[in-house]
Amino acid sequence: MRRREFLKNLLRNFIGLWGIGRFSELSGIEKLLPKRSFGSTGIKLSIIGLGGATIMNLPQKEVNNIVSWAIDHGVNYFDVAPTYGNAEELYGIALKRHRNRIFLACKTLERNAKGAEKEFYNSLKRLKTDYIDLYQFHALTKIEDIDKIFAPKGAMEFFLKIKEKGFIRFIGFSAHSVKAALIAMDRFNFDSILFPVNFVMYFKENFGPQVIRKAQEKGISTLAIKSLGKQRWLKGAIKTYPRLWYEPASSPEEASMALRFTLSQPVVSALPPADPDLFKISMKIALRYTPIKFWEIKKLKEIAKKYDPIFHLDI
Numbered sequence: 001m002r003r004r005e006f007l008k009n010l011l012r013n014f015i016g017l018w019g020i021g022r023f024s025e026l027s028g029i030e031k032l033l034p035k036r037s038f039g040s041t042g043i044k045l046s047i048i049g050l051g052g053a054t055i056m057n058l059p060q061k062e063v064n065n066i067v068s069w070a071i072d073h074g075v076n077y078f079d080v081a082p083t084y085g086n087a088e089e090l091y092g093i094a095l096k097r098h099r100n101r102i103f104l105a106c107k108t109l110e111r112n113a114k115g116a117e118k119e120f121y122n123s124l125k126r127l128k129t130d131y132i133d134l135y136q137f138h139a140l141t142k143i144e145d146i147d148k149i150f151a152p153k154g155a156m157e158f159f160l161k162i163k164e165k166g167f168i169r170f171i172g173f174s175a176h177s178v179k180a181a182l183i184a185m186d187r188f189n190f191d192s193i194l195f196p197v198n199f200v201m202y203f204k205e206n207f208g209p210q211v212i213r214k215a216q217e218k219g220i221s222t223l224a225i226k227s228l229g230k231q232r233w234l235k236g237a238i239k240t241y242p243r244l245w246y247e248p249a250s251s252p253e254e255a256s257m258a259l260r261f262t263l264s265q266p267v268v269s270a271l272p273p274a275d276p277d278l279f280k281i282s283m284k285i286a287l288r289y290t291p292i293k294f295w296e297i298k299k300l301k302e303i304a305k306k307y308d309p310i311f312h313l314d315i
Contacts, residue, residue, distance in 0.1 A: 033074035033286055036268045038103075039191060039221045041170070045077040045103055045269045048286045049223070052080030052087030053243075053274035060093060066276060067094040071101065073283060077269050079194075079223075080127070081107040081138055082119055088126035096128050104129065105194075105223075107138035107174060108155065111148035116155040120162065131166065134192060135159060137173040140180045150187060174225075179315040181211045190220050196311055197224035197262045197270070200231065203304040207313050216266055224270040227262035228255055228278060231307040243275045246310045250278065254303065257296045259285050264292040 035044035050070050055063045067078075078095060080087050088106075095102060106123050110116040124130065137149055137159075149155040162168050172192035175181040181195055193215055201207035215222045228248040233239055241248060249258040259282055262270050272282035292300075 031073060031287070033283070034289060035074070035076070038170075038268055039219060041191075043103065046075045047263055047269050047289065048075060048282055049077035049079055049105075049269045049271045050075055050279065051225075051271040051274060052078075052084040052091060054272070054276060054279050055090055055094075056085035056087040056274075058090070058276070060090060063090045064094045066279075067091075067098070070279075070283070071098055073287065075283075076101060077103050077105070077223075079105040079107075079271055080123075081109075082123060082126075083107075083109065083138070088123055092126050092128035099129055103133045105134035105136060105172070106132045107136040109138045111137075111145060111155050112151075113153050113155055113158040116158045120158070120167075124167075132168050134170045134172050135162070135168040136171070136192070136194060137184075140173050140175045140184050141177050142180065143183060146180060146184050146187060156188070172221075172223075176311050177314050178207060178211055182214055182315070185214050185218050185220060189218065192221040192223055192268075194223045194225060194271075196226035196229070197222070197265055197267055198226045198229050198310070199258055199261045199300045200229065200304045200307045201226075201309040201311055202261075203301050204307070205309045205311070205313050207309060207311055212265060212267075222265075222267045224262050224265070224267040226273075226310065227259050227270045228273050228282070229310045232310055241273070241275050241278065244273055248273050248275075248278060250281070252281075255281055256285050257292065257300055260289065260292045261297070261300055263289060 033046040033048055035046055038045050055066060078091065080091050082088060108116050108119045110119050137155065140146055159171050163171060170191035172190050172194060173184055174194035175184065176196060181193060185193065195211055197208055202209065212222055230247045230249055232246050240250065249255045259270065272279045
């Protein structure tokens with residue numbers, strides 16, 4: 001029995017992590033991801049990125065393989081943050097030989113210049129790089145967060161200083177609040193916003209459309225998160241993806257419609273949920289991406305009615 005369970009787990013892990021990545025065996029699928037323009041910078045990013053939360057706490061060899069496989073299939077956008085466990089250290093080793101081929105994004109939760117400075121240089125050291133392409137204010141949620149970063153000796157002072165010195169190329173922010181996102185975009189000409197673009201929140205909560213419109217008006221590139229999210233795990237639910245704090249759309253049809261809905265909005269790229277299997281599923285969908293159809297939107301609206309959005313409108 002023990003040997004049988006071992007073999008079952010071995011087979012599951014192999015199929016889950018690499019089986020759905022064998023795209024060369026699937027006819028009609030492009031081998032490289034489509035790319036979209038990152039604003040007017042001349043840079044093009046893959047429509048799917050790889051987030052550091054996806055690879056944190058995995059063995060280094062496995063991370064190296066995932067990164068190499070992703071790059072071989074066209075991924076050039078990699079995102080990380082110090083809050084993602086040991087992801088920076090893992091990326092530092094895995095991405096080192098690919099550095100000139102990728103667009104590396106990092107974040108900080110620090111709101112004052114001194115704290116941001118310390119965290120930034122620690123990130124550079126862990127990531128084994130001398131610059132970061134996109135540095136972001138992480139999780140702007142409250143108006144107080146925005147006031148702090150723009151205050152004297154606030155983190156924005158440090159961001160602008162290191163941009164002038166060439167340590168970062170672009171400045172962005174992430175947010176889970178519509179109100180905070182709209183205010184932040186009015187306060188500064190950011191290069192990008194990392195924001196939930198999700199069918200349940202979009203249709204049931206009207207969470208997102210106004211942020212996307214504002215970003216377009218301001219010429220700010222939208223990077224999407226939470227595309228597969230449905231709702232927070234219900235009490236007592238079996239967490240089929242224990243790395244996630246929410247239940248994702250994981251059936252082939254739902255996952256395809258959910259991700260393609262997000263990619264059909266004016267977004268540059270989407271970061272899949274923080275799970276290696278869901279990253280592979282998202283890659284499979286994106287490699288043969290087609291815009292969402294009208295009848296699929298109607299179906300997503302019906303599905304959305306069943307769920308309580310993982311974030312709620314705050315304006």
